[in-house]
Structure formats: structure tokens, C-alpha cells
Amino acid sequence: MVKRLSDLTDEVLIKEYQDSNTLEAYEILVKRYKDPLMNFVYRFVGDRDVCTDVVQETMIKFYLNKDSYRSFAKFSTWIYTIAANLAKNELKRRKRRVIFSIDNSDDEKSPQIEDKMFMAPDRAADSEIKNEIIQKALLKVKPVYREVVILRDIQDLSYEEISEITGLAIGTVKSRINRGRIQLQKLLKNIYKE
Amino acid sequence: MNELYNREEQKFSNLLSDLKKLPKIEAPDNFEFNLMTRIENKNFGQVEEERPKFNLLKFLAPSAAVLATVLLFFIFYPQKNDIPTQIANQSKAADSQSIAGNTANKNFESLFSKEEKKSSTPKREAVSQSNQNIAQNPSAVKSPAQFNQRRSVAVDDYISGANSNQNPALRGNIVNSGDQPIVDGFLVEKKTDKKTIEKFRSELDSLKKAQAKADSLKKAGK
Structure with a gap:
């Protein structure tokens, strides 16, 4: 057949x-x-x-x-x-x-996510706004880290695949992902209070 | 190692789950239609052609060539600072020439002293010493230089001062024979000592007398 x-x-x-x-x-x-x-x-x-x-x-x-x-x-x-x-x-x-x-x-340079971070928590919980805040925070992460974080945490690709796409060693990929996540978490500290 | 990364992932668990929950962006409905239309119309205009890779050697080649030219210019162009060394070299050559002249005279003397059977050891030592000098400094017995037409100089113009605006380095051509390095200025010529001249004259006279004696003896023998 x-x-x-x-x-x-x-x-x-x-x-x-x-x-x-x-x-x-x-x-x-x-x-x-x-x-x-x-x-x-x-x-x-x-x-x-x-x-x-x-x-x-x-x-x-x-x-x-x-x-x-x-x-x-x-x-x-x-x-x-x-x-x-x-x-x-x-x-x-x-x-x-x-x-x-x-x-x-100046509006063009920075995506102004800081303003939205100081919203009331109940509003921030709203998923649409939260997604918007996350996207804007993502754009503030350094491109080298952003690329690997997106590939790993949003696109769900394996470390090996990311290593192939970026041409980096797997160790470098892992460390960049980690740094990217740290940066992102810092930017979203108002959402992820410890 | 994997555990470490798993622990790291747990640290960001909230963030990671939120990232995974982000809505998936989809291509617009006309995406494929637009794409296939572009392909059919061969409308690839916005696709950038690959730029040639940056080549450091090609980038630096023009500046390296200019730098090399400037360096060569400074290395080979006669500088004013070089002139004292040239004068020093010339004076050295002049000294060695005078040594050579003395050596020739002494050789001449020793030749005739053999004839007169008046051999003297200090003179022989002097001769051997000066021969060593010649061996060390071969320029001392240099053959007379050919006159270089390119370095010819209008001496009258120098006397009248007509060419005072010319390159001062060329003034050296007046004193050198043409193949010597250019010298700016004149070498101080040392006047020959009268005593030396008289000494040489008397030696020559005695040699002539000895020659005449030898000739007369030969004639008498015949």
C-alpha cells in the first residue's frame, strides 16, 4: 500500500x-x-x-x-x-x-513592563495580563538567553536539539537557559514572590 | 549532574509552568496562500543575499600596503641624521687609504733594503702589522671608483651660488667620486707635513742613487 x-x-x-x-x-x-x-x-x-x-x-x-x-x-x-x-x-x-x-x-526603547508590575495582585492574576507581562519581561531578557529559554521552556525542545540549533555545546546551552530563567524571574519578581 | 538541573528546574517551577501555559501563536489564515503566491510569482525580493564573510586579511590589506610604503620610505630615504655616520665612514676610508699608502711605501722600502742587504726587523714588523690592517679593512685597498654620471655636479653653479636652492644632500657629490654615499659638507683635508715630503723625497733620491750605482757596477762587470 x-x-x-x-x-x-x-x-x-x-x-x-x-x-x-x-x-x-x-x-x-x-x-x-x-x-x-x-x-x-x-x-x-x-x-x-x-x-x-x-x-x-x-x-x-x-x-x-x-x-x-x-x-x-x-x-x-x-x-x-x-x-x-x-x-x-x-x-x-x-x-x-x-x-x-x-x-x-523613550517609549520605543523600553517595553514599560515596570508599570504593569506594580498593578494590584488581583489584576496581575488575570491570565491575559499575566501573559502580557511575561511576554514583555521575556523581551527584556538578553537575546542570547531569550533564544534558548524560548526553545526549551516554550517550544519544549530537548537540550540536544537546542544545541544543534544554536551551534553551542550542551553545557553552554544549559547554563544559558539557567541564566535566562534567573533574569526572567528577577524581572517578574512581583508575580513570583518567594 | 542531571539531578542538579532537575533541582534548578524545580526552583523555577512556577515560571516554567507559566511559560508553558503561554498561548500558542498561530500563523494567519492567508499565510500559506501568500507564501505560495510569492513562490509562483518568484517574488523573493526581500530575501537577503548572503553577504561575503568578513575577512580580516582582506580588510587590513590596503592599510598594510600603505604602512609598508611609509616604512620603506623612512628606511631608504636619506636622512640628515645619517650624514654624520657617512662622513665618519668616509673619514675612516680615508684613514685606511693613508694606511695603505704607508704600507705600499714600506713595502717598497723593504724591497730595496733587501737589495742593499740592510734588513731591519722593526720595519718588517710594521709591514706585517699594516698588512693585517688591510686584511681587516679591505676598503683600504679599494680600486679607484668609477665616476658616476648620475652624480655629476655643475661645480660652476656651486661657486656662483646659482643652485643654492637644490637638495643640500647633493652637495656631497662635489667631494666624492660618484659612487660614494651622499655627503652633506666637505671633509677637512689634512695638509701633508713638509717633513714627511722631504723624508719621502730623500728616500726616493737614495733609491735612485742606489739604482744608478747598481747599473754602473753591472756595466763595469761587463
């Missing part, structure tokens, strides 16, 4: 796309990864429109550079690496834009 393309693993699909240029295989992979990548990039960049653009660029890069994928690597780590690099580039570009912007207001 012939297997349907949607039942195949990522690695088999990319192989199919590489060898036969089957656009259907590409579409299936896009369908599988668009949401996880959106989530990852949104948590990293903090802007929905920018995030959509970054994921689109990721998929275009995947379409154009399909042959640069090597079969010994996991497809998920490969596509996450592309997305992470594009997201980092976007952050750098935004940083430059903020520096050279003429009407450079």
Missing part, C-alpha cells in the same frame, strides 16, 4: 522534495512548521507582523535552499536555525533603526 505524503516523516518529505522537487512535500512541511515557528519567532521578536514576515522569509529560504539541508540533521533543527537567524537579524535591524531614528522616543 502506497503511503500518503502527509504520513511521512519530515526527513522523508524533505528528501522527496530535494530529489523530485515535489511541491506537495514542501507544502506539507510548511503546514507542519508554520505555527511552531510563528510561536517561537513571536516570543523572540514580540511583534506579530514582523513575526509573520520572518516566518515567510524562513519558508522562502527553505524553498530556495533546499539542497543545503543535509540528511544527517533533523529537519526541525534545520528550519529552526533558519528562523532563529532571521529573527536575530530582524532584532539587529530594529536596534539600528531605533538608534538612527530621528523621532526616537
